[in-house]
Structures are given as structure tokens and as C-alpha cells.
Amino acid sequence: MLAMVRAATEEGSFAAVFNAHHRQAVRLAYLLTSDAFQAEDIAAEAFAKVYVRWKRGEVRDVGAYLRRAVANEANSKLRRRYLERRESSRRSGDDRGVRLVDEDAADRDEVWAALARLPDRQRHAVVLRYYEDLSEAETAQLLGCSVGTVKSQVSRGLAKLERMLDPAADAGRGGGSR
Amino acid sequence: MTRIEQRVRDSLQARATDVEPTPDLWDAVDRRITRRRRVRVTAWALAGAAALAAVLVVPGLLTGTISLPDIEPITPPPVEEVEVDVPAEPLIVVHDRDLSVVTAQEVRTLVTLPEEGESTFVHVAVRPGSTLDDLTVVTTTTAEGFHDLRWTRLVDGEVVVAHTAFEGAYAPAAAASTTASLSVPVWAPDGSAVAWIDQVGGDATLRVVGWDDGPGTGDPATDNTAFTLELPAGVPLHLQEWVGSVSTVEGMTEIRAVRDDLTTGWYTIPLLRQADGAWSQPAGAPSVTAEPGPPVDGVTAALAGVTDDVVVRFMVRLTDVGAVLVTDPYGTAVSTALPDDLQPDARAAALWLAPAGDGVVVGGSEAGVAWAVAPDGTLTPLDVPIRWGSTLR
Known part of the structure; x- marks a missing residue:
């Protein structure tokens, strides 16, 4: 007060x-x-x-x-x-x-669990792009890195999420990118 | 939008709406604001008293504790003694013919160039991983219009290799031509290579030389290589730092640079390390890329950050009111006006930055002065002549 x-x-x-x-x-x-x-x-x-x-x-x-x-x-x-x-x-x-309004909701959210396992820089880029809806240039400026780095981080982050969320499909594609 | 993008977006929105701040958050903000206000008051009191005394003792400052001079201040300071977070880390410096180390306790000359050679030091770059017990530095020197690269190693305070010139395949172009210029050298983050720019006429070439107890490794993959930089002619590029782990592409690094071309941002030179240790530039990518500047006034004259961090921590910006140090330029962007004795040097070729702890040292090579800037903006002159400096990291 x-x-x-x-x-x-x-x-x-x-x-x-x-x-x-x-x-x-x-x-x-x-x-x-x-x-x-x-x-x-x-x-x-x-x-x-x-x-x-x-x-x-x-x-x-x-x-x-x-x-x-x-x-x-x-x-x-x-x-x-x-x-x-x-x-x-x-x-x-x-x-x-x-x-947390629903203490268990985060635990039930497998996408969130996978996001938490991303390297910090990848997660930052993904969050700023898909939660804050920033452009690649805005994200680059905010993170103090190049636009190319943002593209790379987001691309790698999404690919890694796909692999974590759907390993069977990823295996079916031959393991995906490194 | 792909399916994975939609799933990520939905998850982030759901998790965000699941979060509620606690009622304690404002108290936490309030405490921080109060603490900052107290620090600023203290800093102003210190600055006023110090200005009246016109005396600052560097060794005392470097230890992090300042005893206020015994004077009658106009406004009594609120404290007798304050803690100021100025760099306590050793600074390796060059000036005239001397290579020295500045520590909290002393200024000690490590090596001196022979008088008969009439060479003087211009720049110094400390090899990453060096300590005062095992120190390797690369320096640039100048004599009669020629610029040269030399290296020095000291173990347990004893010089084991003294200012040896880069020779043969490793020699810079400026060692053989007075029309060529030589940039500040920068080290790879792991100390495995050193790079510089040879500028001959309008052509700029990045030279990368592997390191194994000296220039060159003997391995064809890593021994030495060169890259032509596609730049508009006329304005040289000044290397600032070599940053590792800039993206998730394995082996990707970048060298950051600035130019005296009034750009608001800076330039990156991407360098990719191959599995065999060889350095290359990414296929299809430009050899040099202009990066956008931060949303603060001015143009960039110097920048510095943490080697393994992608964020630029410090920038010197040239503004309408002179050269300004901007801390955290992409975040809170706290500006500190630089002292008058650095202003005549305010251009990229003459200014240098050396991060030290949470602060930074700013120097002007032509004036031969350097100032330590604490995180709260407190400026402390380093009371020894310094042409260029580099901290251990």
C-alpha cells in the first residue's frame, strides 16, 4: 500500500x-x-x-x-x-x-516444453518473431545481431521443435537437417 | 504460416495469458529506482569533490575504492568514501616505444622497442586466454612510413619472445609499401588465429593467420588465408572485435568493424570455420555486410562487446554535441559524454574501447589518453600516457 x-x-x-x-x-x-x-x-x-x-x-x-x-x-x-x-x-x-493461472497447463503443453529446450538465442528469436510479431529486421535490431543471424536462429529453432514434437515424422524424412 | 509456426504461436499466446505478475512487482521496481537515485547522488558528490581537488590517483581508483581528497567542498558530500566500480583488471597498453601493463598496483613496462629502429607502437591486441603469467600480444608498429606487425610473449614476467615481426607469408602489405595501410589486428575468440586488413589503394583484403606459438601453423588448412572485401573504395575499414557463436550454424563467427563513412551502424565480416579448422566465407553471402545502427543519435566510431555474446555492449557515437559513449545501445542506451581530451580524436581510426568487467576503457590514440568508465557513468582518467590498450580476456 x-x-x-x-x-x-x-x-x-x-x-x-x-x-x-x-x-x-x-x-x-x-x-x-x-x-x-x-x-x-x-x-x-x-x-x-x-x-x-x-x-x-x-x-x-x-x-x-x-x-x-x-x-x-x-x-x-x-x-x-x-x-x-x-x-x-x-x-x-x-x-x-x-x-501461473493454471499451474499444470504449462506441463501439459508439449510445444512449450520443447521451446524450453531450445538454446537461449534460438528461443529469444522465436519468441520475438511469433509472440511479439516483430519482423526479422526488428528482431535483429533488438537482439543486436544481423538479420541473417535471426533468420538462421528462427529456422534452426523451428526445425528443432519439429524434430522434438514429431520424431517419427522426422525419422521418416530421413532425420532432417542437422 | 506453416503448421509448426502456428503451433508455436498458439503455445506462446496460451502461456503468456497464463502468466500474472505478483503484487510485489511494483515494490521491486521502486527499490531499484531508489537504489539508482542513491548511486547517482553519490557519483555527483564524488565528481564535484574530485573536480575541486583536481587530483585523482589512478592506483587508488583501480582498486575500486576512492578516498575523497581532504578539501572543503562547496556542498558537503553525503559520504566520506564510496565504492566505484572501475576496472580492476590489468590493461595492456602501448605508447611510444613501450609495451606496458597497468594494474591496480603499478604501471610496469614489459618491453621497449630499440631506439635505433625508430619504431613506435600503434596498436595492441591481447591473445584470448592470456594471463599476466603467460601473455601473448600482437602489436602494430610504425617507422618511416611503414607499418608492421610484431608479436611478444612473456611467461612468468620474463620475455621469451620479444617483438618479433611477422615475416614471409605472414607479413602485412604495409611492411613493404608506404602506400598500404594496416588495420588494428583482432584475435579469433579462441586465440587460434589473428586477422587484420591490408588496404592497398582501393582494395581491402582480410588476412587471417593461424596461430601456433607464433604466426602460422604449418597446416595448409589453417596456416594463413586471405579474403577480398567488396567495399566502396576510399574509406578504410577498422576492425573492432572478432565474435564467436553468432548463429546456430556451427563454426559461424563474425568480425565487426566500423568505417569513417558516417554510417549509423557497423559492418560484419562473416567467417565460417570448417571441420578441418580452415576459415572461409559463407558461399553466396556478401563478404561484408552493413548492419543497422541502434535507435540512438549519431554515427558509430567504435564498438565493443563480450566475445561470446552477440549483443553490442558499448559504442562510441559521434553526435552533434561530440563523441558520446553509449552503454547498452540496443537496450537502455545510457549515454556518457566523453571528456574534452578525447574529442579531437573522435573518429574511428583513433578511438578504441576495451571492456573491463562491467565497465569499459575508452582511449584516444592521438591524444594518448584513456579513461575508465564505470557502469554508473563515472569517468576516471588513467593517469599514464596510453596510445592503445587491450584488456585480458
Whole structure:
């Protein structure tokens, strides 16, 4: 409650910005990392970074800016991936992290399970292309890589998903691409 | 849309709608904003006090702790001592005829070029995997209009190979012609090869030389190779870094470069490592590709990132108000105006970046100065003459 009072006074309309975008930010972070604990951490860090620029009046499109901040935060987690996984495992059972409306739905979703097994860069590219509906050029700009790299990552990611989801069909095609 | 694309889209939408943020999220944002505000206040207090004192002691800064000078500040700083996250990692530097290491404790000259040769160092690139106990560097030197490549190795502080020139098949064109220019050398991420650009007239050639205790491996596949770069003539390309694992294609890497052609982005040179270790360029792909710049003002003069990361972490942008360091240019894009003594050098050929921890060192080769930039934007001059620098990684 104290936080909300502050939001109404000192931080002013940033609370409105938060209210308008926080759900989308957390969802994107969750899809990028497949990690409930990291999702909120990433979203909070992204909002804090956006706040600095927003307060100076440098952010024209908060949604796009926040998306970039979330993707960048998720990307930077790659380097700390091992430690984060260990921390996430250690904290399993506590009540932090996003809430899942249907706790079992994700477990029943075999596509989601396969997505979680993709290498981080492939999953980031796939999520940005098929969840955020970004173009290849927009995805490349957001990930700080070339368009060719995005094409390659998405193509390889989809091929790998197909193999994981339908190994029999893949075997029937002769094993598919490497 | 294919079936697998539709399944992925449906799954992502379903999982997204299954996620609800906790009520604690705003508190977490609030805590982070408060913490950042405190850091900024501290940094401003430090900067004001330091400016009044006009004295900064580099070894103290490099240890990460600064004791405020004993002065009467206009506005009393809120703290007596602050932690500043400036690089504590060793920086290998060249200046004039000296190759030195700058650490938290000292500035130590490792080798000095002989006076009679009248050569001076221009660039330095540290081989990945080097330590202060086993250090290999490639340097460019200049003498009487010629540019040359040399390498040096030190083990346990002792020079075992001293500034030996690249010779024969490995010699750069600029070693034999004063009309040829030589770029900054860059190392393959695993230290297995070193590359540079020979620019002769309008022709730019990327040279890649395998490394095995020195230039060349003796194996025809990996010993040395060259690639003609298809570029508009006239403006040289300046190599910045060689990045590994840029895509899921096995063996794909890229060398990143910038040009003084007012491009907003940068250039990539794709290099594919074959199963036998040979380097090639992907068939059918351009030898050099212009990449889009970040959505921030200016044109690119220098860039640097983490070797195994595809994201550019630092850029020097030339803007209407001068050279600016942009941290996280594709994310939060935090800008730091560079000091006046770096501004005359503000072009790609003269500026260099060396990531160090979470910060970066920015240098200007003509002014011979370098500044450490901490993650919070705090600038600290490295109080020794430095023409070019490279950190261990």
C-alpha cells in the first residue's frame, strides 16, 4: 500500500506507465526465459532502467522501449545462466516469481516444453518473431545481431521443435537437417 | 504460416495469458529506482569533490575504492568514501616505444622497442586466454612510413619472445609499401588465429593467420588465408572485435568493424570455420555486410562487446554535441559524454574501447589518453600516457 501511495505522489504518472505495461513485460520475460523467478526480476530491472529515460522525457514509445529493455535483460542473463538456474532451483518452493493461472497447463503443453529446450538465442528469436510479431529486421535490431543471424536462429529453432514434437515424422524424412 | 509456426504461436499466446505478475512487482521496481537515485547522488558528490581537488590517483581508483581528497567542498558530500566500480583488471597498453601493463598496483613496462629502429607502437591486441603469467600480444608498429606487425610473449614476467615481426607469408602489405595501410589486428575468440586488413589503394583484403606459438601453423588448412572485401573504395575499414557463436550454424563467427563513412551502424565480416579448422566465407553471402545502427543519435566510431555474446555492449557515437559513449545501445542506451581530451580524436581510426568487467576503457590514440568508465557513468582518467590498450580476456 505504501508503494501505491508513493506511486500516486513522487513517481506520479510512472505508476500509470507501470500499470499499462507490467503484465506484457512480465509475460515476455517469462516466454524468453521459461523461468518464473527470473521473469519478475527481469521486468523489474527493465522498468527501473526505462524510468531513468522516461523521467528525462527521452522515451516516445514506452511499450517498444520496455520490450527492448526486457529482451536485453533476458539476453544478458545468458552469461549468468548457470548461476541463475542454481539460484532458481534453490528458491523452488517459495512464493516469489510470476503466478501461473493454471499451474499444470504449462506441463501439459508439449510445444512449450520443447521451446524450453531450445538454446537461449534460438528461443529469444522465436519468441520475438511469433509472440511479439516483430519482423526479422526488428528482431535483429533488438537482439543486436544481423538479420541473417535471426533468420538462421528462427529456422534452426523451428526445425528443432519439429524434430522434438514429431520424431517419427522426422525419422521418416530421413532425420532432417542437422 | 506453416503448421509448426502456428503451433508455436498458439503455445506462446496460451502461456503468456497464463502468466500474472505478483503484487510485489511494483515494490521491486521502486527499490531499484531508489537504489539508482542513491548511486547517482553519490557519483555527483564524488565528481564535484574530485573536480575541486583536481587530483585523482589512478592506483587508488583501480582498486575500486576512492578516498575523497581532504578539501572543503562547496556542498558537503553525503559520504566520506564510496565504492566505484572501475576496472580492476590489468590493461595492456602501448605508447611510444613501450609495451606496458597497468594494474591496480603499478604501471610496469614489459618491453621497449630499440631506439635505433625508430619504431613506435600503434596498436595492441591481447591473445584470448592470456594471463599476466603467460601473455601473448600482437602489436602494430610504425617507422618511416611503414607499418608492421610484431608479436611478444612473456611467461612468468620474463620475455621469451620479444617483438618479433611477422615475416614471409605472414607479413602485412604495409611492411613493404608506404602506400598500404594496416588495420588494428583482432584475435579469433579462441586465440587460434589473428586477422587484420591490408588496404592497398582501393582494395581491402582480410588476412587471417593461424596461430601456433607464433604466426602460422604449418597446416595448409589453417596456416594463413586471405579474403577480398567488396567495399566502396576510399574509406578504410577498422576492425573492432572478432565474435564467436553468432548463429546456430556451427563454426559461424563474425568480425565487426566500423568505417569513417558516417554510417549509423557497423559492418560484419562473416567467417565460417570448417571441420578441418580452415576459415572461409559463407558461399553466396556478401563478404561484408552493413548492419543497422541502434535507435540512438549519431554515427558509430567504435564498438565493443563480450566475445561470446552477440549483443553490442558499448559504442562510441559521434553526435552533434561530440563523441558520446553509449552503454547498452540496443537496450537502455545510457549515454556518457566523453571528456574534452578525447574529442579531437573522435573518429574511428583513433578511438578504441576495451571492456573491463562491467565497465569499459575508452582511449584516444592521438591524444594518448584513456579513461575508465564505470557502469554508473563515472569517468576516471588513467593517469599514464596510453596510445592503445587491450584488456585480458
